[in-house]
Amino acid sequence: MTTPGAMDLKTSRGHPWSLGQKLRRAAWMLVWGLLGRPGPRAFSPMRLFLLRLFGARIGERVLVSSGVKVLMPWNLEIGEYTAIGEGVEIYNYGQVRIGKNSCVSQRVWLCTGTxxxxxxxxxxxxxxxxxxxxxxxxxxxxxxxxxxxxxGAVVGARSVVTRDLEGWSVFAGNPCVLIKPRPRD
Structure with a gap:
C-alpha cells in the first residue's frame, strides 16, 4: 500500500498472522503478564531473560522496569547500558530499535502501528x-x-514525535519542535 511520496508502510488486511504466530503472541502475553510486568526494579534480570527467550536482541547492562508492555519481543532490539522506565509501552508490530546508552523514561509510548x-x-x-x-x-x-x-537527541516530557528528529538537539512539544542544540562533551 504505497502511494507516491508516502512512507513504505507494511499493511494488514484482516488478520495477517498464522495460527502459529497467534499462539506465540498468546504465550508471550501469558508469560509476560505473570512473570515479566509485575515486581520491583530488581526483577529486571528476569525481564531481560524472558524478553531474550522470546527473541528480543538486548545488549549488556540493560534495565527494564516494572509495568513495561512489549507487544512482540521478537521485533525489539535494545543496545547496552539502556534503561526502559516504568510503564513504557512498546507497541511493535514493526521493529523497534533503541540504541546504547539511552533512557526511555516512564510511560513513553513507542507505537509502530496505526x-x-x-x-x-x-x-x-x-x-x-x-x-x-x-x-x-x-x-x-x-x-x-x-x-x-x-x-544524542533529547525529547521533552509529553512530546508527540511524528517525524524524524536530528541528533544532538533538544526537542519538545505537541507537535515536537526543535528547542536548541545539545552540546557534545
Whole structure:
C-alpha cells in the first residue's frame, strides 16, 4: 500500500498472522503478564531473560522496569547500558530499535502501528521506529510509526514525535519542535 511520496508502510488486511504466530503472541502475553510486568526494579534480570527467550536482541547492562508492555519481543532490539522506565509501552508490530546508552523514561509510548483512515475497513499499518545512541525520551513522550530519532537527541516530557528528529538537539512539544542544540562533551 504505497502511494507516491508516502512512507513504505507494511499493511494488514484482516488478520495477517498464522495460527502459529497467534499462539506465540498468546504465550508471550501469558508469560509476560505473570512473570515479566509485575515486581520491583530488581526483577529486571528476569525481564531481560524472558524478553531474550522470546527473541528480543538486548545488549549488556540493560534495565527494564516494572509495568513495561512489549507487544512482540521478537521485533525489539535494545543496545547496552539502556534503561526502559516504568510503564513504557512498546507497541511493535514493526521493529523497534533503541540504541546504547539511552533512557526511555516512564510511560513513553513507542507505537509502530496505526490504521489507514483512507480505507473504509481501517486496515492496520505499521512502520519501524529507530531510537539512536545516547537519546533521552522524557516521561510520557509518544513516538509515531516510521520515526527515526538521531543519536544524542533529547525529547521533552509529553512530546508527540511524528517525524524524524536530528541528533544532538533538544526537542519538545505537541507537535515536537526543535528547542536548541545539545552540546557534545
Amino acid at each position: 490504521h489507514d483512515y483512507k480505507q473504509p475497513s481501517f486496515p492496520l499499518i505499521w512502520d519501524d521506529i529507530q531510537v539512536g545512541d545516547g537519546v533521552w525520551l522524557a516521561a510520557e513522550t509518544f513516538v509515531a510509526p516510521g520515526v527515526t530519532i538521531g543519536d
